[in-house]
Amino acid sequence: MSTADGERARRWRWDREELAGSLGDLGTFLPLLVAMSAQCGLSFPAALFFAGAFNVVTAFTFGIPMAVQPMKAIAAIALAEGLGAGEIVAAGMWVSAVVLVLGLSGALGWIQRTIPTAVVRGLQLALALSLLMRGLKSVSPGAAPWASDGLGLAVLAGLAVLFLRDSRRVPAALVLFLAGIAIAWLTAPEAFAAIRLAPWWPALDLPSTEEFRSAWWSAAFPQVPLTLLNSVVAVCALSVDLFPQRPAQPRKVAVSVGLMNLLAGPFGAMPMCHGAGGLAGQHRFGARTGSSIVALGASKMLLAVLFGATLTAACGVFPASILGVMLMASGLELGAAARELGGTRTHAVALLTVAGCLALDNFALGFAIGLAFDQLSKRLEPGTAS
Numbered sequence: 420m421s422t423a424d425g426e427r428a429r430r431w432r433w434d435r436e437e438l439a440g441s442l443g444d445l446g447t448f449l450p451l452l453v454a455m456s457a458q459c460g461l462s463f464p465a466a467l468f469f470a471g472a473f474n475v476v477t478a479f480t481f482g483i484p485m486a487v488q489p490m491k492a493i494a495a496i497a498l499a500e501g502l503g504a505g506e507i508v509a510a511g512m513w514v515s516a517v518v519l520v521l522g523l524s525g526a527l528g529w530i531q532r533t534i535p536t537a538v539v540r541g542l543q544l545a546l547a548l549s550l551l552m553r554g555l556k557s558v559s560p561g562a563a564p565w566a567s568d569g570l571g572l573a574v575l576a577g578l579a580v581l582f583l584r585d586s587r588r589v590p591a592a593l594v595l596f597l598a599g600i601a602i603a604w605l606t607a608p609e610a611f612a613a614i615r616l617a618p619w620w621p622a623l624d625l626p627s628t629e630e631f632r633s634a635w636w637s638a639a640f641p642q643v644p645l646t647l648l649n650s651v652v653a654v655c656a657l658s659v660d661l662f663p664q665r666p667a668q669p670r671k672v673a674v675s676v677g678l679m680n681l682l683a684g685p686f687g688a689m690p691m692c693h694g695a696g697g698l699a700g701q702h703r704f705g706a707r708t709g710s711s712i713v714a715l716g717a718s719k720m721l722l723a724v725l726f727g728a729t730l731t732a733a734c735g736v737f738p739a740s741i742l743g744v745m746l747m748a749s750g751l752e753l754g755a756a757a758r759e760l761g762g763t764r765t766h767a768v769a770l771l772t773v774a775g776c777l778a779l780d781n782f783a784l785g786f787a788i789g790l791a792f793d794q795l796s797k798r799l800e801p802g803t804a805s
Contacts, residue, residue: 431482432708439590440706441715443749444486444697447550450557450742451489452689453735459497460504463731464619466689468723473679473691474716478709480675483662485654485712486697487679490514490690492642502638504687505630511680511690513631513639514646519677521647527673531652537765538789539656541772542648543695543754545785548777550696550750557743567606567738576744592704592745599741607736619727624687642690644783650676650692657695661702700749764800768793 448470456463470487477485493510496502502510521527557568564571576595583591604611626634651672658667672693679691701711722730771792776785 431710433710435593436590436705437708437711438714439593440484440701440704441711442592442596443484443700443702443704443706443745444488445592445596445742445745447488447491447694447697447700447746447749449734449737450739451491451494453731454498455489455494455507455689456731457735459502459507461507461689462504462624462687462728463734464723464727465621465624465683465687467719467730468619468621469679469683469686469688470691471716471719471721471723473675473683474712474719477675477693478711478713478716480671481667482665482709483658483667484698484701484706484709485658485667485672485693486701487691487712487716488694488697490642490646490692491694492645493638493690496638500637502634503630505626506634506638507690508624508680508684508687509626509631509634510638510642511688512626512684513635514642514690514692515677515680515684517639517643518646518651518673519681522651522670522673522677525670527647527651527669530647531655531669534652534790535765535768535793536656537768538772538786538793539648539652540765541769541789542776542782542786543653543657544769545773545776545782546649546653546696547699547750547754548773551747551754554743554745554747554750557739557746559739567602567736568740568743570740572602572738573740573744576741577747580744580748590705591748595741595745599738602738602741603733603736610732610736613732614726614729616725617727617729619724621686623685625685644786646676646692648782648786649695653695654693654698657698661698696749699752700745703748703752704745764796768796 452461452463452466452470455461456466473487477487490511493507493514497507518527521530558570558573559566559568560570562569566572576598579594579598580591583589583594651669655667655669655672676692680688683691706712768789772785772789774785775788776782779785
């Protein structure tokens with residue numbers, strides 16, 4: 420095999436593992452998309468179509484299973500404060516504009532070189548624990564064990580992940596996804612009965628000037644640090660761990676995040692970014708090449724164009740327990756990537772970063788605390804000049 424053929428084989432692989440791996444980010448993607456569509460009026464088909472389109476673009480750009488996820492801070496604020504669809508879209512466009520400027524100007528490279536590895540690992544671990552906790556919250560201890568959010572279903576899903584974690588014949592994510600579809604169909608057949616051919620195509624739906632004005636302070640400003648840290652710095656650090664021969668470059672990732680929402684936002688698409696948790700989840704469930712997200716992206720686009728908004732109800736009844744277990748598995752994968760640190764000082768920096776992120780429920784403030792402690796501990800370290 421020639422060098423070119425070998426490189427092509429590493430970038431593209433079509434098998435069950437890649438198909439299963441493409442589903443590894445559903446635990447984050449589906450709940451936030453469905454919630455913003457149902458509660459905030461975000462266009463479900465626009466969000467699905469453009470997420471799929473950028474899945475495909477991302478696959479050819481990076482050649483690794485780089486996730487396309489909702490911007491989590493914007494989603495959380497939108498759901499908590501009842502933002503409208505226009506404000507949500509405007510917030511994503513604001514964030515992308517900032518990230519694109521930083522990426523093209525070269526400032527992002529300086530930011531990445533300046534941030535200590537211990538702080539980045541601490542951020543990754545905080546994100547991992549956040550995913551684990553979000554997954555746990557999807558399971559309701561008070562529900563009937565075999566309800567869609569019941570503990571019994573979650574235990575079965577967890578056992579499936581455990582016993583199939585190394586299986587090449589029966590990928591865990593594929594089993595969980597098909598089981599979830601079957602359970603949803605059996606427990607809520609009316610949601611599937613609503614699905615019908617309803618052709619949809621993108622149409623311009625620009626936010627108003629007032630929505631742009633209010634979106635910056637209400638949702639975009641809190642999202643900017645998280646996007647820089649998780650969608651660029653942390654995801655690039657994780658790509659070095661998982662794909663050392665073809666890691667993602669910060670400038671290219673920043674430009675990708677920047678262009679996604681500036682191009683898709685005018686059509687009413689959901690704010691999107693890349694994410695360390697999504698990359699970890701897709702890798703955990705078997706994805707190793709760009710082919711996994713080409714398949715995922717093409718499926719999203721096809722479903723959006725053919726069935727439009729009639730899919731919303733069916734996605735909304737997918738078992739929460741199964742989505743939660745998939746989210747927890749992603750968290751474990753991301754946490755494992757953050758385990759390699761040096762001595763006592765770097766461990767302390769990482770753990771303080773984690774504590775700040777989770778205790779304050781703010782990744783930007785947790786990052787700032789970790790960075791400050793790193794600088795202080797260096798000054799106090801024996802043998803360090805004052």
